[in-house]
Amino acid sequence: MVFQAETPVMAAPHPPVTIDVIAYAPVAFFHCLHCESIWQHTDVRAKARREQLETSLPPDLRDQYQQLSDWVRRMDEAHGRRVRFRIVDAASVEGCLKSLRYGVRHYPAVIVDGKDKSTGADLERATALIERRLAAVTGGSE
Numbered sequence: 001m002v003f004q005a006e007t008p009v010m011a012a013p014h015p016p017v018t019i020d021v022i023a024y025a026p027v028a029f030f031h032c033l034h035c036e037s038i039w040q041h042t043d044v045r046a047k048a049r050r051e052q053l054e055t056s057l058p059p060d061l062r063d064q065y066q067q068l069s070d071w072v073r074r075m076d077e078a079h080g081r082r083v084r085f086r087i088v089d090a091a092s093v094e095g096c097l098k099s100l101r102y103g104v105r106h107y108p109a110v111i112v113d114g115k116d117k118s119t120g121a122d123l124e125r126a127t128a129l130i131e132r133r134l135a136a137v138t139g140g141s142e
Contacts, residue, residue, distance in 0.1 A: 014086040017133050019075075023108035024061050025089040034059055035071055064121065068108050071123045075130065082134055 057065060072085055088095045090107050102111055106119040110126035112133050118126035
């Protein structure tokens with residue numbers, strides 16, 4: 001004998017839209033985990049880390065990264081779990097490979113679900129690509 005479930009099975013929510021952001025990112029170097037756990041409690045290490053981050057990029061790229069960071073935060077606040085950001089340093093091996101794969105020559109670059117791409121400082125275009133993709137994935141239901 002086969003019994004039917006009385007309550008309908010809920011469909012899995014839509015997977016998040018993956019957004020790769022390729023940009024020049026500030027870099028800070030770390031010690032091993034044991035040393036870092038000791039150094040994190042001292043004011044000396046915090047000052048050195050701040051100095052590393054402040055001087056790792058020229059002022060124009062640092063300002064661009066700050067604008068990009070603010071944009072990512074706004075997008076995350078607006079869309080929450082429906083989007084997933086992956087920030088990739090353009091100067092890293094992964095950044096070089098992704099740049100080649102997607103034909104990126106200008107940064108920052110925003111790649112939406114491995115399909116649509118926006119390059120340069122025009123984050124409004126990137127926002128439109130993300131919102132269009134979200135609408136397509138959710139069928140406009142959210």
